[in-house]
Amino acid sequence: MSTGKVRFEALDALRGLAILMMVLSGTIPFEGALPGWMYHAQLPPPQHVFNPDWPGLTWVDLVFPMFLFSMGAAIPFSFGGRMDRGTTHAKIAGHLIWRFLGLAVFAVVSQHLRPWGMDAPDFVKWLLALLGMALMLLVFASPAKGWAVKYSFLIPLTGLVLTIVFLGLMGIEGVRDFSLKSFDIIIMVLANTALGGGILYLMFRKWHQALWVSFALLTAFFLSARxxxxxxxxxxxxxxxxxxxxxxxxxxxxxxxxxxxTGIVCRNALQNPDIGSRQEKTGNARIAFGILLAGIALVVVSLLGLYARKMELSFAITIVLTVGLFLLLKEWRSFWRPVFVKLFPVIVVLIIGGYLLEPLHGGIKKDPATLSYLILTAGLSMVLLLAFVVLNEEFGLKGLMFILIGSGKNPMMAYVAGSNLVIPVLALTGMESLLYFDEMPVVSGMVKAIIITLMVGIISALAAQKKFFMRV
Structure with missing residues (x-):
């Protein structure tokens, strides 16, 4: 088995979809402008007041666990090759702690540099946001080539010092007070789960049962605590x-x-020369298209059924679609067939188990997260990964998915480019006003949100193409 580096671009596309959907969900019009399924289920229009007793699931609720799933699937690709080449567990553990601290710093810094938390005139606020973007690039940029590689330690250190001075000056001027307890909760969750997931992967390398034993124990712990x-x-x-x-x-x-x-199974397959060529033409496009439709239908039915609370109907359709998907997979003449046949029992347990657990704690909820929410969204994420494998490998649509794949390779940049680059530039240049129409405020708001999301995706993808990444 090869120990070289493997790139799984279908996983990049899934991660890119998740990060761009986060951007879109944060920029769409509020104040009851759109139907309830366009927002978090527990923040229904028109007031968008959080209701912890309101069950349901929307596409907005799916994006965060989709990103978490993608991050988990990337762990074997990130660390597996290093360990295969002899990197010690101690060095990997040190890297995990360093990455945890880096993400924690990113959570605090990005929160303080967002323009909406600043007490300043709009013009000043947008300029400060752009300066904040420049500082974050200094601290977290990780170019893969060029002169900056020679100064890969000095540049982030300089950026960190300048950022500390900048945050201090903002506090002195009353623009924004600094507090370690003011942070981006999404990034802080990612920091914790990246550390925990990395440790679990190290345990898996020593003891293959570690993952599912940990899953069972964490489930028991979570249920008792709730x-x-x-x-x-x-x-x-x-x-x-x-x-x-x-x-x-x-x-x-x-x-x-x-x-x-999922990452372990996919990486093992991609590195195993005995399975066959990924480029093998299957002549099996009809089956692949059926798999794509069945997978998308599984996700759509769950989102619509759980949001509308049509539980029995959506559960019945989900079972039928799951059986149909399995039958199609059995007939799929593809390199990926044995991979997803092996993963399919996990998909079934997560999706069907998510439905069976749905009545617990008053129905599926994102916050506080219920067990059904956690495992069902993991299962749906696996199905979406399968859909991207079909699109990328079977139908060869890698070029059309350039923005998704590029954003997935550069998620940190995509996460902050909207608030600290695209929106400030649109505001300072006056282009933002061109996107607003008094007669159609909702339509113009959606158009603006889509344009911002596309610009974020293009910037992140082009940066990735030029080997310029934001990383910790």
Whole structure:
């Protein structure tokens, strides 16, 4: 088996879709402008007031676990090759801790440099946001070639010093006070789960049962802690530094673990020369198209059924679609057939299990996350990965998915490019006003959101093409 580096571009596309959907969901019009399924299920229009008792699932609720799943699936690709080449567990563990700290810094810094939290006139606020983008590029940019590679330590260190000075000056001028407890919760969850998932992968390399044993124990821990005030919930709520490390963040390992397993299976297949060529023409496009339709239908039915609370109907259709997908996979003459046949039992357990657990804790909810939410969204993410494999490998649509794949390779840049680059530039140049029409505020708001999302995707993809990444 080869120990070289493998790129799984269908996974990049899934991660890119997740990050761009995050951007879109954060820029669409609010104030009841759109139907409820265009927002988080627990933030229904028109007031968008959080209701923890409101069950349901929308596409907006799916994007975060989709990204977490993608991050988990990338772990074997990130660390597997290094370990195959003899990198010690100690060095990998050190890298995991360093990445955790880097993501924690990114969570704090990006939160403070966003323009909407600044107390300043609009013109000044947009300029400060652009300066914040430049500082984040200095701190987190990771060019793969060019002169900057020679100064790969000096540039981020200089950027960090300048960022600290900049944040201090903003506090002195009253633009924004600095606090370590003010951070981007999404990035902080990613930091915790990246550390936890990396440790679990190290355990898997020593003991192959570690992933699913950990999954079962975490599930039991999570269910007990959610059952009310008890000794287990006391453990769940305890942390020496609750804003930095929390079991409440680590519950998302229940999404990450299926992703890690998926990454392991896919990486092993891509590195195994005995399975066959990925470029083999199957002459099996009709079956592949059926797999694509069945996979997309599984996701759509779950989103519509769970949002509309048509539980029995959506569950019945899901079972039929799951059986149909399995029959199609059995007939698929493709390099990827044995991979997804092996993964299929996990898909079934996660999706069907997610439905069976749905009534617990008042129905499926994102916040506080229910067990059904965590495992069902992991299963749907696996199905979406299968769909991207079909599009990328079977139908050869890699070129058409340039923005998704490029954004997936450069997710940190995509995450901040909207708030700290695209939106400030549109505002400062006056182009933002050209996108607004008084007669059609909702339509113009959606057009603006789509344009911002596309610009973020193009910028991130072009940067990735030029080997210019933001990483920790």
């Amino acid at each position: 059952d009310g005030n008890n000794w287990m919930s006391n453990i769940y709520d305890w942390s020496p530094v609750p804003w930095l490390v929390s079991w409440n963040y680590l519950k998302y390992l229940l999404v990450l673990i299926p992703g890690i397993y």
